[in-house]
Amino acid sequence: MRVLASAPAKIILFGEHSVVYGKPAIAAAIDLRTYVWAGFNDRGAIKIEAKDIRVPGLTVSFSEDEIYFESDYGKAAEVLSYVRQAIELVREEADANGKGVTVSITSQIPVGAGLGSSAAVAVATIGAVSKLFGLELTNEEIGKLGHKVELLVQGASSGIDPTVSAIGGFIHYEKGDFEHLPFMELPIVVGYTGSSGSTKELVAMVRRTYEEMPEVIEPVLVAMGKIVEKARDVITSDLDEELRFTRLGRLMNLNHGLLDALGVSTKKLSELVYAARVAGAIGAKITGAGGGGCMYALAPENQSEVATAITIAGGTPMITRISREGLRIEEVLP
Numbered sequence: 001m002r003v004l005a006s007a008p009a010k011i012i013l014f015g016e017h018s019v020v021y022g023k024p025a026i027a028a029a030i031d032l033r034t035y036v037w038a039g040f041n042d043r044g045a046i047k048i049e050a051k052d053i054r055v056p057g058l059t060v061s062f063s064e065d066e067i068y069f070e071s072d073y074g075k076a077a078e079v080l081s082y083v084r085q086a087i088e089l090v091r092e093e094a095d096a097n098g099k100g101v102t103v104s105i106t107s108q109i110p111v112g113a114g115l116g117s118s119a120a121v122a123v124a125t126i127g128a129v130s131k132l133f134g135l136e137l138t139n140e141e142i143g144k145l146g147h148k149v150e151l152l153v154q155g156a157s158s159g160i161d162p163t164v165s166a167i168g169g170f171i172h173y174e175k176g177d178f179e180h181l182p183f184m185e186l187p188i189v190v191g192y193t194g195s196s197g198s199t200k201e202l203v204a205m206v207r208r209t210y211e212e213m214p215e216v217i218e219p220v221l222v223a224m225g226k227i228v229e230k231a232r233d234v235i236t237s238d239l240d241e242e243l244r245f246t247r248l249g250r251l252m253n254l255n256h257g258l259l260d261a262l263g264v265s266t267k268k269l270s271e272l273v274y275a276a277r278v279a280g281a282i283g284a285k286i287t288g289a290g291g292g293g294c295m296y297a298l299a300p301e302n303q304s305e306v307a308t309a310i311t312i313a314g315g316t317p318m319i320t321r322i323s324r325e326g327l328r329i330e331e332v333l334p
């Protein structure tokens with residue numbers, strides 16, 4: 001038997017990082033997906049084919065007539081740890097430790113770019129492998145297992161990324177509880193810097209700053225939580241669309257300033273944010289963990305001008321749509 005599952009990327013509209021400290025956040029699944037095929041193997045091993053992952057630490061040596069490849073085993077194992085942990089968790093749930101599982105992954109989501117590639121790969125793997133083992137898990141339960149995977153690999157995770165990847169749509173999230181917000185088409189442009197950041201390292205960096213000076217950082221996190229509550233009020237209000245977008249844009253700019261204060265922006269990210277604003281975006285901010293990766297801009301009137309400004313500033317614009325669907329079982333073959 002073979003199973004194909006897919007899970008979407010996400011953007012965090014408001015509240016990344018502060019959500020790790022129990023504050024609320026708002027996120028949406030978007031229409032980029034990771035696909036995972038799962039099947040059994042009779043070697044009792046976990047076999048992972050990750051077709052879109054570049055492994056750092058690969059050395060190539062050339063001599064007269066030979067080419068040598070050396071891979072840093074530790075780094076390769078680390079890069080695949082989300083997938084491995086996801087498979088091991090499901091095997092435990094199914095009481096089938098030692099059963100051989102092969103997974104093959106292809107992904108449309110840039111890695112380490114703030115778009116939740118780690119959550120999507122964990123959720124799609126759990127979805128495919130749990131179906132293979134005949135476990136009947138709801139998407140919400142799979143989101144919770146995805147959160148466990150992120151905790152095991154990263155040491156800290158709020159769980160918002162695996163939750164939104166598993167259930168899809170537009171959500172308000174706080175301490176493991178989520179609520180779907182009324183669906184709205186968001187006229188946004190995502191700008192990718194082309195470089196990546198590691199969520200594990202960025203979350204640890206914010207933690208060190210917090211521990212060094214909690215009296216300074218705590219109020220910043222509280223303010224971020226308040227921004228999220230204001231944004232939720234605006235999204236659920238009956239204000240007309242123009243006013244709603246104007247208010248959301250101001251809240252995005254405030255949230256970006258506070259993320260910059262926490263040290264998770266980069267020169268390139270802030271350049272893309274300012275380029276988008278100058279081109280007429282109502283608001284622009286980092287999305288996800290930062291340290292590279294992506295920003296997004298709210299641009300109801302001029303999405304294409306904002307996309308051009310992001311390109312001129314050296315980024316790659318992506319016009320994405322919210323995905324109502326989270327984890328999906330695409331195919332089951334006998």
Ligand SMILES: Nc1ncnc2c1ncn2[C@@H]1O[C@H](COP(=O)(O)OP(=O)(O)OP(=O)(O)O)[C@@H](O)[C@H]1O
Nearest residue numbers: 079107111112113114115116117118198199288289
């Ligand atoms: N297609 C894939 N195949 C295998 N592993 C992947 C894949 N995509 C992502 N990963 C794993 O996820 C890691 C990147 O996760 P990380 O949390 O640092 O960034 P992100 O999830 O892309 O961004 P953010 O957490 O800010 O939304 C990779 O180093 C790799 O371990």
Ligand SMILES: C[C@@](O)(CCO)CC(=O)[O-]
Nearest residue numbers: 016017157158159288289
């Ligand atoms: C940086 C962070 O807040 C969002 C990453 O997309 C981490 C988390 O919530 O687990």
Ligand SMILES: [Mg+2]
Nearest residue numbers: 116118119199
């Ligand atoms: Mg991640």
